[in-house]
Amino acid sequence: MTEDGTxxxxxxxxxxxxxxxxxxxxxxxxxxxxxGDKWSVLIMAILGDGPRRYSELRRSIDGISQRMLxxxxxxxxxxxxxxxxxxxxxxxxxxxxxxxxxKTLSSRxxxxxxxxxxxxxxxxISRRSYDAE
Amino acid sequence: MTEDGTxxxxxxxxxxxxxxxxxxxxxxxxxxxxxGDKWSVLIMAILGDGPRRYSELRRSIDGISQRMLxxxxxxxxxxxxxxxxxxxxxxxxxxxxxxxxxKTLSSRxxxxxxxxxxxxxxxxISRRSYDAE
DNA sequence: CGGTATCCTCATAGATACTG
DNA sequence: CAGTATCTATGAGGATACCG
Numbered sequence: 001m002t003e004d005g006t007x008x009x010x011x012x013x014x015x016x017x018x019x020x021x022x023x024x025x026x027x028x029x030x031x032x033x034x035x036g037d038k039w040s041v042l043i044m045a046i047l048g049d050g051p052r053r054y055s056e057l058r059r060s061i062d063g064i065s066q067r068m069l070x071x072x073x074x075x076x077x078x079x080x081x082x083x084x085x086x087x088x089x090x091x092x093x094x095x096x097x098x099x100x101x102x103k104t105l106s107s108r109x110x111x112x113x114x115x116x117x118x119x120x121x122x123x124x125i126s127r128r129s130y131d132a133e
Numbered sequence: 134m135t136e137d138g139t140x141x142x143x144x145x146x147x148x149x150x151x152x153x154x155x156x157x158x159x160x161x162x163x164x165x166x167x168x169g170d171k172w173s174v175l176i177m178a179i180l181g182d183g184p185r186r187y188s189e190l191r192r193s194i195d196g197i198s199q200r201m202l203x204x205x206x207x208x209x210x211x212x213x214x215x216x217x218x219x220x221x222x223x224x225x226x227x228x229x230x231x232x233x234x235x236k237t238l239s240s241r242x243x244x245x246x247x248x249x250x251x252x253x254x255x256x257x258i259s260r261r262s263y264d265a266e
Numbered sequence: 267c268g269g270t271a272t273c274c275t276c277a278t279a280g281a282t283a284c285t286g
Numbered sequence: 287c288a289g290t291a292t293c294t295a296t297g298a299g300g301a302t303a304c305c306g
Contacts, residue, residue, distance in 0.1 A: 027246075027249050027250060027253055028174075028175065028178065028246050028249065029175075030249060030253065030256075031245055031246060031248065031249035032169075032171075032174060032175075034249075034256075035169070035245065036165075036168075036169040036170070036171075037169070037278080037279095038165075038169075038278080038279075039279095041161075041165060042161065042162075042165075045161065053287090053288095054287075054288055054289080055287065055288075058288095063280095065279075065280055065281075066288080066289070066290095067279075067280075067281090067289095067290085067291095068278090068279060068280080069289095070288080070289060070290085071279090077263070078259065078260055078263040078264070079256045079259050079260060080255060080256060080258075080259030080260075080263075081256075086288095089287095090287090091287040091288075092286090092287055092288060092289090093287075093288090094287080094288060094289085101252055101255055104248065104252070105248055105252070108244050108245050108248050109245075111241050111244060112164055112168065112241050112242075112245070113160075113161050113164060115164065115237065115238055115241050116160050116161065116163060116164035116167075117160060119234055119237070119238070120160055120163065122213060122234055123163075123167075123212045123213060123214075125213075126211065126212050126213030127211055127212060127213075130210065130211040130213075131211070170298080170299095171298080171299070172299095186267090186268095187267075187268055187269080188267065188268075191268095196300095198299075198300055198301075199268085199269070199270095200269095200270085200271095200299075200300075200301090201298090201299060201300080202269095203268080203269060203270085204298095204299090219268095222267095223267090224267035224268075225267055225268060225269090225306090226267075226268090227267080227268060227269085
């Protein structure tokens, strides 16, 4: 995602047939852009556990700036992955939750997280042995 | 991944239990760093189809610079996800292939690509309707 | 062919201050 | 509380040139 919320010009990518399946292969680039930024998956992982208020998200994600939280949530909302609900009380209350489609992505992402847990040690060892040379 | 190949200081992240499962939650950050850069998944997707020469990879991935191809391959090798095999002929020949662990990540990533194919249209429509306001 | 070495750009994101 | 508005900087990644 870019700063103004517009998507980048997708790079054409020539991947094997079992990946592209005859469709324009730039689509891979699109998911990666959607999922590859610093905070999106993290937010989706948390929202995968249920709706959260803006302030709850902010507290849950150590190190995120108010700016990036808002920017990322807006981008997810724009893509139809989260829903933003404003309750106009004073002070205002804003809740965020995954859409049905958002949940499907969230579960795919969980699979990656699971992979990470399982192979963390392997990678760590690989790095040490590589760096030893 | 950073320029010199070392990993970033992982940010502590407070995610729900079903995500963290009691383990240090910064691990999510690690996968994202591993998978979230511009070329890693793309290369893994191609290598998922079988071994490739350096020059083949270069031709397959439109838009990648020699610098980034080498850098990314080195990083994947360091993490034990690809194997680099040099055949010292003249001119030299270098082949890259996924390790068994690399293949397991590659298949998780394929799941994400599949998701993208399925929901590309949905996202596109969501964006148009969001931008209309 | 398969890389390094440099230099440079620009997008991503952090910090800070202010607001309805 | 839930944001904007600015300003700034860092580092990922591109361009180019050269090398064993």
